[in-house]
Amino acid sequence: MVVRKDSDFLNDKDYTGLIATSSNRRKSQWIDRYEKHSTCNIRGNVQTRIKKLRESNWDGAIFAAAGLERLELSHEIAMVLDWMIRRLLKVLLRWFAEKMIRKQQLFAKNSTTKKPLCVQASKEIS
CATH class of the missing domain: 1.10.287 (Helix Hairpins)
Known part of the structure; x- marks a missing residue:
């Protein structure tokens, strides 16, 4: 899952996006798909991570869908990354x-x- 302010940047092949995630598996899959993007680490509980996303210059952050749904934060989901291999x-x-x-x-x-x-x-x- 990507929690994002605006996902239009994904359509621009020349855009150098910045995505936050703490998972090496998710980082490698993201970079494989969006070669010009970078990733950075994000720590803290889910609510803290969402707050960090809002206060940062990141283009998005990748979260596990199950975690967001369990915490009743599905409204934060901007898009489902159905191409990403799950755990x-x-x-x-x-x-x-x-x-x-x-x-x-x-x-x-x-x-x-x-x-x-x-x-x-x-x-x-x-």
Whole structure:
């Protein structure tokens, strides 16, 4: 989520925006999409962060939707960043990647031991 005074700046490809967030995951996703923008850290509870946004020269701040909704601050939401990967999806992607790496390691190990891959994998995983 972005809490913003005005989101028109997102349509200007040459604009060098400044977005506040404390999440490295959100920073990297934002910069990947808006290469000319910068990010800065923001600390404090949600209400403090919203106050800091209003008093700053930042163009916006990224918040978790669940946190804003839980605190009944949905009216602060200027736009939903549905293109941004959420934490749960990140965890699932990491789990899947680790499984794939483990399978590759087992396959590489199997190629030197000549054991059937399914036998080696069942021993290694269990």
